[in-house]
Amino acid sequence: MTGGVLGAMRAVFVRELLVFWRRSTEVMTALVFFLIVTTLFPLAIGPERRELMLVAPGVLWVAALLATTLSLNHLFASDYQDGSLEQMLMSPYPLSAMVLAKIAAHWVLTGLPLALLSPLLAVQMALPTKAIGTLVGSLLLGTPTLTLIGAVPAALTLGVRGGGVLVSLLVLPLYTPVLIFGAEAVAASAGQGFASVAHLSLLGAFLALALSFAPWASSAALRVSLD
């Protein structure tokens, strides 16, 4: 195999896209979940546009966060079951690099569509048009962080009983900073606070931190789980 680490990462990335694409229902589940959860809120709160507008940033962000959490189970599970993860462990390239490629592919298929779908739901939730750009931007910055952080509990709970619920339990407390700044950014540009640039910068900082820390931590977690 030529191309060293980058070649290996690209191979993993392409393979992941292909595998996920062939099992596209799994990808769609998270998106449909996002759609349905957001639809539930107007039903529970009432169709009043002013009330919806107030809760829209929070609702959209919580729904996106839950959808991402739901999709975490697909990140390593099937590769764990069919033994591909063990093959990756034995390859000469660093596991963290390949985990990063896996996470990137996973985000392209879950986080990215989520962010692209969000304007539609924003209209549904009566979010002011000027805030839609911030919503998409904050989701584009925030969801990769969510997937990166979530990869660690996803790797830790491989083959553990009650793994799915356990992942949510472990990961949701860790998501609070991203949720705070993501929802705050949207609320700010919807005209309920200050400018959203500061929040978006902080989301970017979280992403940079997670990028440097999470692949390493989740590959350590995979080593423990596959031991």
Place this chain on the structure above:
Amino acid sequence: MKLIHKYAAPKRFYELAGTLTPGLAIITVVLFVSGLYLGLYWAPPDYQQGNAYRIMFVHVPNAWMSMMAYVAMAGFAAAGYIWNVRLADILAKVTAPLGASFTLTALVTGSLWGKPMWGTYWVWDARLTSELILLFLYVGYMALQASIDDPRRAAHASAILAIVGVVNIPIIHYSVYWWHTLHQPASLTLTNQPKIYITMLIPLIIMSLGFMFFYLTMLCVRARSEILWRERHADWVRKLVGLET
């Protein structure tokens, strides 16, 4: 270093903890009794909060201990993960429920304190909120620990979680603070405490030391029973409980 190696063997630690426990327990009791006496009788009532502030002597030490216990747990867990020390795994495991109970006590006393101060048991105060998230982190750690049967894998997996948690705690803490300042609450908060008076500070310090020694006592007791359980097939335990002579 030599001393650490000597006592890192579970059997040796079992004996060491056994001899230390009574002394630690006595120190704990003395500190608690004197701290409570000074806090409840000697310290003057607060000019604003009256006698209601006295719950601080339980609340504040518990809040401190809840964070210190998490750092201790992560430290033990990291030591167990890096150097493969079984004793450190055990100490990390038994610290988790202790830390969680400190957190819960801090939350309960905090909301009891909140009733006379804020007029309600719960406000989304920055400290209470980050304390609540800390409780969730403890619960997650214990849930992961409990769901893996193999003790070594359980220890290593939860060690990674604890280390990730310890990196995240400052971020969570400051995020919650920022979130709180953005949504300026109308009510009075405990964040801007006036300078504490020396007659209130002394009982507070004594009570904090008391809770610290309480933690050490319980750490010894719980680690001893965990060691007995893990080594239940070893000869020395079977002899100890009279199954073998």
